[in-house]
Amino acid sequence: MSLVLRGLCVHHAQAAKSALDDVTLSIAQGEQIALIGPSGAGKTTLLHTLAGAIRPASGEFSAFGTSPWKLSHAGRHQLRARFFLAPQTPPLPPRQRVVTAVLAGCLPQWSFWQAISSLIRPGDADAASDALARFNLQDKLYARVDRLSGGERQRCGLARLLVSQASVLLVDEPLSALDPALSLQTLNVLQQEASNRCATLVCSLHQVELARRHFPRLIGLRDGQVVFDAVRDDVTDAMVEALYQNASGITAGADVTDLMAGARC
């Protein structure tokens, strides 16, 4: 098992209740997992915890046989290069050129001088171009990030994932700004890339149907707890419906099936 969580709790500073509550999971190298659940269920927190970016309040977390939080500060930071965390909003500075923004995925491997010289003359423009081409964005290579549309920006952020050398890919709602056709294409690229490099892919999604169709294993989260963790065939409509039923912030009278239809499109 490459990633193991046991009884893990995470508190955000200044928050009343814990973001993750007693989460136990084990994930093998190369697995592809969809993370589903209502908004505020803790999907993002779980991804950040898996990336070693948030220190859990209690419980055990081990990655590749070591426990990141028992390592030294520097050792833990080195371990982070093996993870790639793609946040929901693309983390691209608006005034940066696309090629620089994509090649930032190589930073953990590059020396500082390589990084600086790449700002002047892109270090590996071909790799960036290839990565963008897989999302049909190769003609944007030298455009500025603020000239891209929302969907283009999102895929540009994922192109950074393609140039990184991480072996665990943690992707937070990669399809939130994409139309259905692009969603499908983007998801395919992510899954292909993960299986090509035998990387683990954990992907949080609001498109439940896509998740059920494309991912062999689904984890349902709600209120910081794992509601179900099952292979695709074992996940029933009833389980999914219960997961989203009366999710926080929705009045009891709201029609959940309407909500589900919305989630599917």
Add this chain to the structure above:
Amino acid sequence: MLILLWPMLVFSEFKPWILFEAQSLQASWQFLASFVPPAHSGEFLQLLMVATWQTVAIATAGLTLALLCAIPLALLATESLSISMLETGRMRLAGGLIRQAARWLLVLLRSVPELVWALLFVRIVGLGPTAGVLAIALTYGGMLGKVYAEILDSSDVHGTETLLKNGSGRLAALFYGALPEAAPELVSYTTYRWECAIRGSVVMGFVGAGGLGQRMDESLKMLAGDEVASMLIIFVLLVGAADWVSTSLRKRLG
């Protein structure tokens, strides 16, 4: 109120009507009238150009030295590049101590006005531009460092944070995440400080730190209004030039 204020005014010899007495009116008028036309003899202009050049050089050299001390201190003082802040929302003890030390050093540097530094340095290194350069370097180092750190902290840190979470080094994250976000603000503040340094070096000239200020001090003492007028025109031109530099740099960084 008046009862309270009156003795104070008497005590401080506040006599505004003196301004309007015939004698002082005439003196002011004579001084002001001598402003036009501004002095423009070839010899004086040459002198003025040398002094202007010296002032700009003092400001630029001072600011360059200030940058050398401000940039490292700002990087130590900013919270946006802290990895432990991301992990737990708190800084590690060692990191926190270093950060606090950097902040205190910045406070120390900028809490002494440049004029006071200049007076001190005139005593140590003697009359001349060196005192002005060192005074600007210290005070402006403190100001630039503090504001750089605050600009970095208050700009959008999402990009920087993500790079750090993915394992990039802190300096690399600075160049790929924080600087593209904050560069225009940093540049505009730096050129504004350059403008202030030009003004500051003029003031310090009065205490003997060279440049336009020293010339102006002499002209004022000799009541040579035409020379003062030419110098004031030069000030306006210098500040205008600094403004133009700032605008064009910002436009390029867009």
